[in-house]
Amino acid sequence: MRLELRGITKRYPGVVANDAVDLTVEPGEVHGLLGENGAGKSTLMNVLYGLTQPDEGSILVDGVERQFADPGDAIAAGIGMVHQHFMLVPVFTVAENITLGMEPTDRFGRYDRRAANATVTELAERFGLPVDPDALVGDLPVGLQQRVEILKALARDARLLILDEPTAVLTPQEADGLFESIRGFQAAGRSVIFISHKLREHHEIADRITVLRRGRTIGTVDASTSEPQQLADMMVGRPVILTVDRAPARPGDVVLELDGVSVEAPDGRLLVDRVDLDVHAGEIVAIAGVEGNGQTPLVEALTGLRPVTAGTVTLAGRDVTGADRRTLLRGGVGHIPEDRNEHGLVGGFTIRDNLVLNLWDDERFAHGRTRRRDVIDEHATRMMDEFDVRAPSTTTTADALSGGNQQKVIVAREFARPIELLVAAQPTRGIDVGSIEYIHGRLVAKRDAGVGVLLVSSELDEVTALADRIAVMFRGHLVGPFPAPLAKEVIGLMMAGVDPAEAMAGEAA
């Protein structure tokens, strides 16, 4: 399919989400769409998929102008979309999900399981995407669920596939598999729009890359002839430092010591299995791993959000096993939580209130029980300036901020109080390159100031850029830490459960 978007403009109250955006996708092309959060990628794709109507501009499919009033129209025109958050029914089988809305039925109008399974098997073979048609979707790993989504689009005869941040949920190996499939569609003459904010992936899979910034098309470049630096600069609109500048670590005393720490789910499942780890002052220890391998419960346990079921946690020589959250926070633990909207911020509260959220009754910010509003506001003004939080005022509510600015509010809050240990979980998830650059710099500065940093990240780039030592978590077990640098491929293999000795030997060979 040859797709052409001409001068697409979409205005929302107070913001032009797309401003005369042009985009052409040739048949058999993988077209990368690159841009920061808020650059207008999602809006553009929503327009293309019929989820919203453009104020101006036109959509041409194979030279014919089309109008998509709803996704049904877009699907009929041969456009398929795999959303970042899967639209699957977990209690249905793979075949039921794929044929949902166009289920084959028998003479009595009942769902024809055999026909559905045959359709799915045929499709899976044709595109080299093997799946078990009878498996329940809820039981499948994320990578396979994504495959089901792709098959769903292909079953509706999609000739152009939109993949919205498809690699965000995958291991490096699964991502390689996805790229393999994408090349398969390409060979079959189908087109793909590939959305990601990871530069490396665009270079790996895309033929051409279109960069959006603040709703405008900045340019379209050939992937083979462009440099990551050039793309990053186009995306942000100024020169960006992609590598983190840092001196070798000078580790001091142990600030955090985990000795045989286990964490159980309320139903008794073992989530974290006897983890030993120490973090020294002045170093960054990273825990890499695909999400869901126990990093989240480990972090929650050692920051007092969840009970430690076995083992001991020692903070700067004090046994803090089982200490409550407040004691830990006031005792020198900083925490950048994984989910900033759930644990990090109170969305309806102002920036200034969020900046003192965990020091709300500290004597700096309260006289007895009365909050010192002037001090809180001054503090906020200073922090917003120091941590580059971009917002109209200190009384802007947190949920009106971009992800990057929300994260800076949290970083400011945790950095502004005296801490010995910083636990940073997925600190740059879903935020723009400019903010990532900034937060990485801040983390290194905190390390150099003598704080022990425990970084938990599923981003390999982040782990290798920041860590002094690297450990990997897989199914509740911690492997390592090993001194950095460690090849990304080795980390990737360990993330998939390969024994470290084997992973490193494989890399050496």
Added chain:
Amino acid sequence: MSAPTDEMTSTPQRSTWSARVVATVTGADARLTALAFVAAFLFGAVLLAVSDADAIAALEAGEGPAAFLGAALSAVGRGYTALLVGAFGSGGAVSETLVAATVLILTGLAVTIPLRAGLFNIGGEGQVVAGGLAGGYVGFAVEGLPLLVHLPLALAAAMAGGALVGWIPGVLKARTGAHEVISTIMLNNTLTFVAIWLLTTSLFQIPGRSDPISRSILDTARLPRPFGGLRVDVGIVLAVIIAGVVLWLLDRSTVGFELGAVGSNPSAATAAGMDVAGATVRGMTFAGIAGGLAGGALILGVQGRITPGFSSGLGFDGITVALLGRGTVGGTVAAGLLLGALKAGGRAMQARSGTSLDLVVVVQALIIVFVAAPGLVRALFRVRSEGASGTQISQGWGA
């Protein structure tokens, strides 16, 4: 598709429906609340018109729409004029408005306080009963004290009684997760029947009488009436002072900050080291104090003794007041005065123009419906949703 760009992040969905109610109320646009009030009165006008004898007669006699409209408009005019005069038309009218507002402000605060912590207090009724019983008992049973000791003591007893009844659902929620809406409703029934039983015991009953009415409050425990013959007493001053304390509590204090964080995002509150269970108990206990004081003010004030069902409907009036006040303290006071005027005016209207007091009840119910369904008001008045920039109110019906 309300988010204009993908950088706008939404707050996580809250799971409980009471939290959604809280969000609807506190997130309501002031204009929408005002329009809800207007809409309720417009519907009330329709009721006035179609229930007016002259208007119906005109319709039945087939005198044409003009005659009907004339009669209907005159009925609406008479009814609402009587309402207005009854609420504000004289010293006595204002006095009655303030008497009604005293209780409404306090029961409204009993809903507004826990609303901040994401709790929906349906238990105002029970808290009023407990306050009335405890305050009233101290008011007639403790003898020989001067006013300056006896009255504060009786009021303190009222607050303690309400606090206990508020504390129970708070603890149940914090410890066992029992939903406060269910437990407060059950406590309302419990307390109502406890009151009926107590009023037939020798502890409360007038000696030698068989009807369930308590002994009279001693003069040393009665709220003084500064304007001689008028029924208004210092209870209204008390209510305003309490509102001031609650204003500090909710908007200025660390306690209120904690309540707000817990109400708005309990996960983040926990992550900030706050005591979510404690805040839940505190929010409900404070609510009980306000509700108890409402009961105390009623019994030690205008009523002078405890009768069965003295609290009837007051807890629910408090919900209306808090909803109309949009969860703010200032709004609650204003809504308390407004509904107080409606109550006092309604009684006068019934006496003067013969319009049933039920009309006021219907209008009040309609206000709740419209406040709870902002979409309905928006559709009625063609108000664009708050997401749109420069929200505008158009000319009104169909314009």
